[in-house]
């Protein structure tokens with residue numbers, strides 16, 4: 022009896038191996054909004070703020086990517102500095118005295134949001150709406166100031182619109198589409214496609230100034246580019262500029278209903294890596310697959326099969 | 339790296355141009371002839387493959403020089419050779435406005451329509467050229483169609499035409515009154531500057547192959563010139579001639595007193611950087627010298643693209659050995675064995691003269707291993723810019739050298755710690771470096787007796803605009819603006835001064851009431867102005883400042899790297915707001931801006947300007963609104979009465 026060999030459930034998966042803990046880093050003390058804070062050496066101002074429960078808005082920052090420091094919505098005031106500092110990438114230094122809200126900070130944040138909202142279609146960027154409200158951003162005032170300068174002062178509606186990045190959406194394959202009307206040029210997709218995750222380098226920033234944009238080489242269609250359709254760029258895009266074709270089609274048809282969607286975590290059925298999938302279900306059908314940023318295995322990244330290969334589940338009979 | 343390359347092979351010419359720079363390809367993997375037996379299934383990897391990316395911009399230049407533009411096939415071949423993903427190469431290619439991405443005529447005139455030349459009829463010149471050659475070539479990347487200063491592709495003049503033209507920002511020839519850079523692609527490519535570009539016919543003739551005799555230009559000084567002591571006298575092509583004028587004595591002295599001695603003298607001289615930021619040079623060198631990380635690098639910033647500035651060009655063209663000698667001293671003092679001099683692409687003569695000076699110095703043992711028996715090694719490589727003002731910002735310049743887009747990095751970390759190739763780097767302006775020769779020879783303290791206590795030495799000022807003898811003038815710090823204007827012969831026709839632009843487009847205007855301003859760092863600061871790169875552009879009482887302001891706003895919109903929101907969109911909004919800022923003094927006719935609407939535009943502009951200064955990543959965005967703001971403050975654009983809407 023004792024010698025009998027019985028089937029046993031495999032042990033619960035152990036956690037992924039971790040790097041051994043490094044020696045306790047010396048800590049840095051500073052003052053944020055009048056509060057004394059301590060943070061490990063190398064921490065950014067944003068890290069310190071989050072530890073202290075202080076909210077700092079971010080747009081181009083993502084925990085899983087190298088900070089690119091481009092949107093400037095996270096700026097804070099550092100006492101003694103000539104200009105504001107980006108919280109997401111500036112390291113906390115000993116003795117820094119930081120204000121995360123001040124008239125100066127608020128003005129810059131407001132202007133950044135107004136500049137974006139006056140030039141980019143933010144209709145699928147819900148995280149920006151409360152931010153705009155918080156900073157009382159009024160993106161229409163540029164057109165109004167420009168327009169009123171050119172037409173008679175009495176005309177109510179601005180007669181002139183200011184330059185924007187509005188352009189036709191690029192739908193050139195069955196898996197995902199790119200609507201650069203909605204691009205805030207946060208570089209997240211470039212980083213996800215490049216050295217921060219995918220190492221495919223299918224897209225990069227091109228052009229310069231107001232004409233800067235994300236592009237494949239010579240603006241070729243995705244099937245002609247190096248893209249492997251992992252969709253990791255979609256996962257990090259904060260504005261919906263990059264979107265799975267499936268979701269895009271449903272939205273175009275008016276059938277995208279986030280409020281009617283349920284979300285379930287599961288494991289990808291395809292290969293032995295066993296990536297965590299978050300399956301978004303609407304009307305009994307899978308409409309989207311993502312992966313949690315916090316997942317130790319994926320950090321939010323997947324491959325083409327895990328992200329897009331769900332249609333077979335929807336085939337019922 | 340696993341490159342995915344589609345669509346297009348290089349032509350023979352394109353391949354030859356790249357191979358002339360990089361040598362023949364080693365294997366089929368790099369785009370050479372496929373030879374399975376020889377290439378086998380070996381995989382190249384690591385640094386040997388990815389470590390050549392810094393040759394990307396030189397390779398683009400090679401192809402552009404040969405065929406006039408960079409095709410997809412040519413870019414693909416370069417990508418194979420350097421192991422760069424095509425999307426990234428495209429990002430770099432579209433960053434530089436001297437590079438074209440679609441076929442265009444072999445001969446192209448880049449005609450300056452910037453602020454100084456506008457005061458001398460640049461718009462008329464462009465209209466005349468348009469009548470002769472058709473519309474200008476315009477922006478290359480798809481989104482840049484409305485960008486009239488773009489570098490690019492979509493040919494107004496068709497590719498089959500033999501010549502074309504495009505507008506250009508300041509070419510650093512502002513004392514000539516008009517200027518055009520002529521580029522002719524081919525097996526023997528030509529690049530030269532026509533300044534003055536007297537009229538459309540002269541430009542067309544130059545495009546067709548005529549060469550104009552170089553015009554003589556004004557170089558002047560108060561007192562004994564130091565930086566310009568040799569300019570115009572020494573033979574720029576001869577090391578012997580340079581030695582006759584005292585050349586390479588400073589290097590000998592530097593070797594004698596050693597690195598620490600040099601840094602002590604430079605520190606004692608209180609030399610401040612002449613590139614715009616006025617940082618103490620001695621401190622910078624000392625910081626780099628102390629860095630444990632190796633190797634260290636020296637970068638000479640010769641990207642001089644600030645509208646109105648041409649001082650570094652004159653130094654490089656007239657006294658190239660001095661620049662090379664000063665870089666060598668800097669290398670020995672900071673423990674660097676490699677230097678780069680990054681020369682803007684619009685300066686072919688400076689590039690050629692520095693190039694021959696480097697070659698001659700190398701031959702004479704003044705560059706390379708064991709310089710003058712010191713046991714130390716130092717060499718210099720030239721990098722040609724691609725037409726991007728932002729690459730003058732030091733960290734953007736590093737990225738450009740590394741073969742990346744010229745986007746500034748965030749600081750800290752500062753270049754002394756993390757510079758080009760991630761290594762400790764000392765970056766200095768050309769003029770700053772040339773000062774070091776006399777400092778080493780005379781000793782820092784003695785040298786510092788010239789000038790004022792806080793602004794030591796002499797300064798080069800670039801005088802242009804409405805002035806009798808525009809040119810480059812060297813004066814001890816402390817001269818007043820009025821003295822400078824008088825030195826250059828005053829305003830022609832006895833007219834009065836309406837305003838002076840100090841420091842270039844990134845500087846600001848001062849009014850006639852500031853003519854007694856002492857031209858020192860501290861004097862300028864006290865007056866809320868900046869010396870910047872030494873620009874003094876004079877506007878007489880008849881000048882149309884609105885036109886200049888519009889060109890400045892256009893300049894920043896065109897030159898912003900596009901990385902950060904306050905500058906990328908802010909420079910666009912600034913350009914749009916500008917017309918609404920000026921209000922007529924009388925109540926408005928219906929088509930003119932009214933006082934109250936101008937007031938609302940001014941308040942929007944005011945907030946925008948603060949945010950651009952506070953939240954932009956680099957100096958470009960931080961200074962882009964300065965000139966307009968100063969004009970508003972001086973009442974040069976009539977500031978509307980605060981009235982609300």
Ligand SMILES: Cc1cc2nc3c(=O)[nH]c(=O)nc-3n(C[C@H](O)[C@H](O)[C@H](O)COP(=O)(O)O)c2cc1C
Nearest residue numbers: 611612613639641642643730731732766767770957
């Ligand atoms: C937009 C921008 C353009 C610049 N262009 C130049 C330039 O053309 N030449 C230069 O020497 N410095 C330029 N600078 C300043 C450099 O960043 C840097 O401060 C300088 O090269 C340091 O040298 P210095 O200490 O000798 O002045 C520029 C800075 C900015 C922000």
Ligand code: SF4
Nearest residue numbers: 214248249251252254
């Ligand atoms: S889907 Fe993947 S490979 Fe394609 S562009 Fe996005 S990140 Fe790059």
Ligand code: SF4
Nearest residue numbers: 204205207208210258
């Ligand atoms: S497409 Fe999305 S992720 Fe990419 S830069 Fe634009 S907004 Fe950012």
Ligand code: SF4
Nearest residue numbers: 899901902905956959
């Ligand atoms: S301020 Fe302008 S030029 Fe500088 S990083 Fe930002 S966008 Fe680029």
Ligand code: FES
Nearest residue numbers: 081092093095109
């Ligand atoms: S979140 Fe910090 S700059 Fe974008």
Ligand code: FES
Nearest residue numbers: 455508509511512
């Ligand atoms: S060369 Fe024309 S403005 Fe400088």
